[in-house]
Amino acid sequence: MYRSTNTSSVMIFATGVNITTGAASASSALPVASSGEIARYYRITATANAHVRLGTVGLTALATDAMVVPGESLILECPRGVTHVAAIQDSAAGTVNVVPLEDC
16 A cells, blocks of 8 residues: 555545444445555544444444444455445444545
C-alpha cells in the first residue's frame, strides 16, 4: 500500500459502501478501487460499535469478529478471492462505511 511521507495519510479515489448494522448480520460486495479491481486494503469506520468480517458470498459477521468503534478505523488487508464484507451491531444499530484504499 502506498503511503506518502505523512504516515497517517492514505489515498482514497473511489466511493465506498455503507452497511446498516442491526441484530442480524448484513453484507455487501466490496467496493472496487479506481482501477476497477478489488483493492488490496480497505478502510472501515462505524457510527456505532460493530463487528466486521471479510469473505465471500453468503458471508455472516459474528459478535466475535473484528470490532470497529466510532472515532477509530480499521485498515484491513484483503486476501485474493475475497469479494464481500459483512457487519453486525455490537449493542446498538449504526452504519459501517467501507472504502477501498488505492494501491499505487
